[in-house]
Amino acid sequence: MTGGPQPDPPDGVEATAAEYVLGLLPEAETQAFEALLARDAGLREEVASWQACFAALTADIPEVTPPEGLWPRVEARLHRAPRVPLWRQLAPYLLGAVAAAGIAWAAMVSGVMTPGGTGPELHARLVAGVQGLALQADYAPRSRRLTVRREAGELPSDRALELWLLSDSAGAPVSLGVLTEGAETVLDLPPALARQLSGAAIALSEEPPGGSPTGRPTGPVIALGRLAPE
Amino acid sequence: MATSPHPDIEELIARVAMADRAAFARLYERTSAKLFGVCLRVLQDRALAEEALQDTYLKVWNNAGKYQVNGYSPMTWLITLARNAAVDRRRRSGAGRVVQPLEIDDRFADPAPGPAQQAEARDEVQALALCMDELPPDRAEMVRRAYLEGATYAELSEATGVKLNTVRTWLRRSLMSLRECLSR
Numbered sequence: 001m002t003g004g005p006q007p008d009p010p011d012g013v014e015a016t017a018a019e020y021v022l023g024l025l026p027e028a029e030t031q032a033f034e035a036l037l038a039r040d041a042g043l044r045e046e047v048a049s050w051q052a053c054f055a056a057l058t059a060d061i062p063e064v065t066p067p068e069g070l071w072p073r074v075e076a077r078l079h080r081a082p083r084v085p086l087w088r089q090l091a092p093y094l095l096g097a098v099a100a101a102g103i104a105w106a107a108m109v110s111g112v113m114t115p116g117g118t119g120p121e122l123h124a125r126l127v128a129g130v131q132g133l134a135l136q137a138d139y140a141p142r143s144r145r146l147t148v149r150r151e152a153g154e155l156p157s158d159r160a161l162e163l164w165l166l167s168d169s170a171g172a173p174v175s176l177g178v179l180t181e182g183a184e185t186v187l188d189l190p191p192a193l194a195r196q197l198s199g200a201a202i203a204l205s206e207e208p209p210g211g212s213p214t215g216r217p218t219g220p221v222i223a224l225g226r227l228a229p230e
Numbered sequence: 231m232a233t234s235p236h237p238d239i240e241e242l243i244a245r246v247a248m249a250d251r252a253a254f255a256r257l258y259e260r261t262s263a264k265l266f267g268v269c270l271r272v273l274q275d276r277a278l279a280e281e282a283l284q285d286t287y288l289k290v291w292n293n294a295g296k297y298q299v300n301g302y303s304p305m306t307w308l309i310t311l312a313r314n315a316a317v318d319r320r321r322r323s324g325a326g327r328v329v330q331p332l333e334i335d336d337r338f339a340d341p342a343p344g345p346a347q348q349a350e351a352r353d354e355v356q357a358l359a360l361c362m363d364e365l366p367p368d369r370a371e372m373v374r375r376a377y378l379e380g381a382t383y384a385e386l387s388e389a390t391g392v393k394l395n396t397v398r399t400w401l402r403r404s405l406m407s408l409r410e411c412l413s414r
Contacts, residue, residue, distance in 0.1 A: 218241050
């Protein structure tokens, strides 16, 4: 669209971050910028700052209630287009294409296949970037016991950390339990929950002491992972 | 995290990330009027704005797991999604767009630091308004059009009658002035 080579734009990468947020960068520059963004946390903060800055331009735009019929149309489109599974949402993070500016979270799947028994052992790794917290979750199908070991980091002093099973069939997260203060938390799961574990995403959220009062996660999700045999 | 002005909205986004449909309905109830306003402002067309609002909430549903608490309001994340969805619609249906002329006033070519410095505006919105006022009016209008209307450099060039590369240089300099003012 622009035709011909561009002269070097003035004022450096901060202005380029703003152009990126505005959607003004030519395609080639967008790709180059995103490659830079994946490696540079400072640049991701710059982008977040521009997003906040520009969003403030909408402050005096009046609210307009959308027509009644719109919400059913949104719901209908949700049903038509099945939700991107959580573990696939995680893929960009795993590849390092995007990383978090605030709570950096990542998830890895590890472990070994164990033959026999009532199904394979399942493993998941949960990492909450900012807290420096790293957890290893291992599920033993014979005992229906999920063992969560804290390998690094401290628990927050005034908040509980609660583990959730994200099951597409349940439609809402199901609590697996609250982490205890020690380095190891053992959770004995009922058979109905145990059956849903293989391949399921699990999430760690911050909650008030004692765990969520509502039975649903109330705090920020600080780590996500997937229970898998390998 | 605890200082977020919208802990309730952050909580709803966290629950949406876990495929909680009730939380999603509640989030729509709480935020759709603001986001519809944004879509209407960008698109100036009710039917297109309704489409853009649907696009927005589908993105919210699919990307809630990527939302990061980063010290900014969760409304920033939602407004960014709505603005981008509306701009996408606008650019795709762009054939019949009328570009409003934009008067360039060279008297204001060099912005000088103004009263924003003394105003001690802590509030983000107020600070931005003051810093936008420090820009020459035509440059501030370019920034507004770029964000609120999704104007491209080609359109800004047409609106001002100035060469595209010059328009780009002007906009980048204006954005840096804005950034400098907001960092004071």
